[in-house]
Amino acid sequence: MKVDLPDLAAMEAFGRRIAARLRPGDVVALSGGLGTGKTTLSRAILAALGHEGEVPSPTFTIVETYDNLNPPVAHADFYRLEDSSEAEQLGLDDYREGAVLLAEWPDHAGGFAHEPACLQIALEIAGDGRLAVVEGGSAWLERMP
Ligand SMILES: Nc1ncnc2c1ncn2[C@@H]1O[C@H](COP(=O)(O)OP(=O)(O)O)[C@@H](O)[C@H]1O
Numbered sequence: 001m002k003v004d005l006p007d008l009a010a011m012e013a014f015g016r017r018i019a020a021r022l023r024p025g026d027v028v029a030l031s032g033g034l035g036t037g038k039t040t041l042s043r044a045i046l047a048a049l050g051h052e053g054e055v056p057s058p059t060f061t062i063v064e065t066y067d068n069l070n071p072p073v074a075h076a077d078f079y080r081l082e083d084s085s086e087a088e089q090l091g092l093d094d095y096r097e098g099a100v101l102l103a104e105w106p107d108h109a110g111g112f113a114h115e116p117a118c119l120q121i122a123l124e125i126a127g128d129g130r131l132a133v134v135e136g137g138s139a140w141l142e143r144m145p
């Protein structure tokens with residue numbers, strides 16, 4: 001499925017659509033190069049779940065948690081990881097317990113596409129806006145339009 005995201009308002013709307021469908025255990029795997037909108041979409045999803053205030057980019061902390069949301073969210077940027085063993089070392093499984101994982105640079109953590117609850121969103125630049133190519137795992141099929 002392809003979604004046109006011509007501007008930030010479209011990004012907000014897309015974030016709301018995703019947020020309304022999230023369940024604990026999900027991964028939203030946000031791929032795409034620098035500046036394609038991974039953090040912007042993460043912020044839109046968190047805002048739609050009711051988060052107020054800052055959403056720091058987790059580039060340096062790698063994981064930021066939002067435990068008071070329903071469902072709780074762990075927002076990760078795996079750019080600085082070498083491979084999935086480092087993701088294990090930082091306790092990713094614990095962060096994911098009962099939560100949704102929003103994962104930027106998912107391939108740097110070994111990738112999540114094999115998980116049934118993974119929603120893959122590949123972002124790319126399209127003129128002044130963005131294009132999202134969306135593919136859901138089996139646990140997403142009934143949730144996609
Ligand atoms: N759909 C969109 N249309 C236009 N600009 C966008 C869109 N989504 C994000 N941007 C802009 O792109 C820039 C980079 O976004 P960011 O989310 O930080 O990218 P990434 O996390 O993928 O590196 C920001 O200035 C943001 O406002």
Ligand SMILES: [Mg+2]
Binds near residue numbers: 077104
């Ligand atoms: Mg980012």
